[in-house]
Amino acid sequence: MYxxxxxxxxxxxxIVLKVIDLxxxxxxxxxxxxxxxxEVSADKVVFSLDGKNKFLTLRTESGFVPKSRGKTGLYHFAILLPSREDLGSFINHLVNVGYDRLGGSxxxxxxxxxxxxxxxxGIEIYSDVDKDKWEYNDDHVxxxxxxxxxxxxxxxxxxxEFKGIPKDTILGHIHLHVDDLDKALKFYNTIGFxxxxxxxxxxxxxxxxxxxxxIGMNVWNGRGAKAPGEKESGLDYYTLRVPKERMGKILEALDEAGYIYEKHLEGEVITKDPAGNTILMK
Ligand SMILES: [Fe+2]
Structure with a gap:
C-alpha cells in the first residue's frame, strides 16, 4: 500500500474558507x-476528518461578498477516501440526502x-486506484x-452505511485556478513539487x-486572471505539511528565487503562489 x-x-x-453564510x-x-x-464560535467553525486534527475551517467576517467570476483561487479541494467501498457508500448517502448536483469521472x-x-x-471526493495499475506516457502519469x-x-x-466521513479520510489534493501555469510551476518547483x-x-x-x-492548477478562469480581493469569499489559505528538516532549505530556495514569505508562529511560514493563492507552510 503506497x-x-x-x-x-x-x-x-x-483548508480555510472565507464564508458569507456560516x-x-x-x-x-x-x-x-x-x-x-x-470548534464552533460566532465567526468560525472548525471541522475535522479524523475527529482530532483540524481539516476545514470556515470563517466569516462582516463585509464578505460572493467571489466574482474569472479570478484565481480554489477550483476544488479533494478528499481522499480510504476505499472504493467508501466512495460507493458516499454516493448512496448523497442520494439519500437528496443532493442533486453530482458529477463524476x-x-x-x-x-x-x-x-x-x-x-x-468545489469539492472532489475520490478514491485512488492502486499505483501498480497507473499508466504512464513517457514519464508523465x-x-x-x-x-x-x-x-x-x-x-x-x-x-x-454512511455514518459520517470515514476517519482515515485525508486531503488528497487541491486544485487551484492560476493566472499563468509556467509561472506557478516555477514557484512550486522551488518548494519541491x-x-x-x-x-x-x-x-x-x-x-x-x-x-x-x-496540486492541480489550471487557467480555466483565464490566463492573466486576477487574484480575488480580501473580502471575496472562497479560499482564504491552504496549508502545506513540510517535513521539519526541509523547511530551512525551502526558505533558502525561496530567498534565492526572490519569492516573498513571512515567518509566522512556531516555525510556520506564510507565502503566496504567483497567482495570489495563500499558503501556510507548517
Ligand atoms: Fe481534483
Missing part, C-alpha cells in the same frame, strides 16, 4: 459531507465525484476522463514522491 501523504512528503493538509455552510459540511465538528488513477458547497466552492461507473460503486457501497502530468496546455498536475497529483 502512502503519498506521509510526514516525509510535502503535501497539502488543511450557518448554511456549517449545516452543509455537517450533514452532507459528514465532517466532524471540532473515472481518471484511470482515481475515481472521483464532484460537488459544490452552498457558496460554490496518464490521467483520463471517462464516465464513472456509478452503478457498480453504489452496489459496492450498499452494505456500508515535480510536474507529473499536463492537460492540453491548460492544466498542470504536480506532486512529491510520485503521487498522481497533490
Amino acid at each position: 502512502n503519498f501523504h506521509n510526514d516525509g512528503l510535502i503535501h497539502p493538509e488543511e 450557518n448554511k455552510m456549517t449545516k452543509f459540511y455537517d450533514e452532507v459531507m459528514g465532517f466532524k465538528l471540532l 473515472n481518471h484511470g488513477v482515481s475515481e472521483a465525484l464532484y460537488i459544490q458547497d452552498p457558496e460554490d466552492n 496518464k490521467m483520463v476522463t471517462e464516465p464513472l461507473n456509478y452503478r457498480q460503486l453504489m452496489d459496492l457501497g450498499k452494505d456500508k 515535480n510536474l507529473v502530468s499536463t492537460l492540453a496546455g491548460s492544466a498542470y498536475f504536480i506532486s512529491t514522491g510520485g503521487y498522481h497529483h497533490h
Whole structure:
C-alpha cells in the first residue's frame, strides 16, 4: 500500500474558507459531507476528518461578498477516501440526502465525484486506484476522463452505511485556478513539487514522491486572471505539511528565487503562489 501523504512528503493538509453564510455552510459540511465538528464560535467553525486534527475551517467576517467570476483561487479541494467501498457508500448517502448536483469521472488513477458547497466552492471526493495499475506516457502519469461507473460503486457501497466521513479520510489534493501555469510551476518547483502530468496546455498536475497529483492548477478562469480581493469569499489559505528538516532549505530556495514569505508562529511560514493563492507552510 503506497502512502503519498506521509510526514516525509510535502503535501497539502488543511483548508480555510472565507464564508458569507456560516450557518448554511456549517449545516452543509455537517450533514452532507459528514465532517466532524471540532470548534464552533460566532465567526468560525472548525471541522475535522479524523475527529482530532483540524481539516476545514470556515470563517466569516462582516463585509464578505460572493467571489466574482474569472479570478484565481480554489477550483476544488479533494478528499481522499480510504476505499472504493467508501466512495460507493458516499454516493448512496448523497442520494439519500437528496443532493442533486453530482458529477463524476473515472481518471484511470482515481475515481472521483464532484460537488459544490452552498457558496460554490468545489469539492472532489475520490478514491485512488492502486499505483501498480497507473499508466504512464513517457514519464508523465496518464490521467483520463471517462464516465464513472456509478452503478457498480453504489452496489459496492450498499452494505456500508454512511455514518459520517470515514476517519482515515485525508486531503488528497487541491486544485487551484492560476493566472499563468509556467509561472506557478516555477514557484512550486522551488518548494519541491515535480510536474507529473499536463492537460492540453491548460492544466498542470504536480506532486512529491510520485503521487498522481497533490496540486492541480489550471487557467480555466483565464490566463492573466486576477487574484480575488480580501473580502471575496472562497479560499482564504491552504496549508502545506513540510517535513521539519526541509523547511530551512525551502526558505533558502525561496530567498534565492526572490519569492516573498513571512515567518509566522512556531516555525510556520506564510507565502503566496504567483497567482495570489495563500499558503501556510507548517
Ligand atoms: Fe481534483
